[in-house]
Amino acid sequence: MPTPHEEIADYLRRARAAADPRRAGLPADGRVRRVPGLRREEVALLAGVSTDYYTRLEQGRRIVPSVQVLDAIVRALDLDEAGRTHLHDLVAAVGRPRPRARTTVQRVRPGLHQLLESLHTQPAMILGRRTDVLAANRMARALFADFPRMAPRERSYARWMLLADEARDLFLDWELQARNAVEALRLDAGKTPDDPETQQLVGELSLASPEFRRWWSEHQVHQRSHGTKRLRHPVVGELAVDFETLTLPGDAEQTLYVYTAAAGSPSQQSLDLLASWAHPTSGLASGSDGPRRTTTG
Known part of the structure; x- marks a missing residue:
């Protein structure tokens, strides 16, 4: 695994290459840009530091800004909030004592389980560290996959997106959704770079998925606060669901995801149909545990 200083250097180099010089407000100097992005001296000028200092940061020198x-x-560098958080996380890891392996198990409060199951027509899930799916209501299990039935090590949403054949079949925009999942995992990994379970997951995905290797090496981060997913569901056909997220009070490492569709839309009708199939009180229900779907990976 790269050292924290190497991670900082890699992220800065890639962020600088992705920066748009037109947005930086720098005066034209007449020089031809042979590579995309900003020059090191331009970043240093904009940040108010010396070029030598910034260059040493990009070289992975042992300095702590x-x-x-x-x-x-x-x-x-015109980074968004996810980029800012990630850079601060990487620097915070510099000099941090290497922790022992985590032994705490992520648990969801009983009241939150009740909240999820009270949502009869809205899919909802709670994700924790490493994009682990900690809880999913009946509708989420029907719409996506039955995560609670998977082995614990397989419940990472990012792992499922990259390695499960059903995920590739389910998402019409699989590449976008899978890339977002990888970038969300990158953001999470920056908070605990020495977490052995994170390292194990990254190693497994690096070996098993060429897409993961490519996207992980690009060192982009993504904060999934809201968005839309387009699906081709095997039961109700094509639909689009919007999602909103809420970081849970009392546990900043747990995030609630709730999926909805516009009232009266064909996608809402599809969700209603799925609810009638998945809910145990419906005559169309497939069983007391809701629809069961196989997973690969």
Whole structure:
């Protein structure tokens, strides 16, 4: 695994290459740009640091920038909130003692399980560290996959997206959704770079998925706060669902995802049909545990 300093250097180099010089507000100097993005001296100028200092950061030297310098670099590179969080996480890991393997199990409060199951027509899930699916209501199991029936090590949403054949078949925009999952895992990994379970998952996906290797090497991060997923469901056909997220009070490592569709839309009608099939009180229900779907991976 790369050291924290190497991770900082890699992220800065890639962020600089992706920066748009036109948005930086720099005066034209007449020089031809042979590579995309900003030059090192331009980032240094915009951030108010010396070119030598910034260059050493990109070289992975053992220096620890202050919060003020980091925020100045964030502005210079025009990073979004996910990028800012990731860069600060990487720097916070510098010099941090290597922790022992985590032994705590992520658990969802009983009241939250009740909340999920009270949503009869809205799919809902709770994700934790490493994009692990900690809980999923009947509708989410019917719409996506029966995560609770999977072996614990297989319940990572990112792992399912990359390795399960059914995920590729289910999502009309699989490449976009899978890439977002990888970038969300990248963001999470920056918070605990020495977590052995994260390292194991990254190693497994690197060996099994060429897409994961490519996207992980690009070192992009993504905060999934809201969005839309387009699906071709084997029971109800094509539909689009919007999702919103809520970080749960009392446990910042758990995030609630709720999926809805516009009232009166064909997608809402599809969700209603799926609910009639999945809900145990419906004559169309497939069983007390809802629809069961096989997974591969």
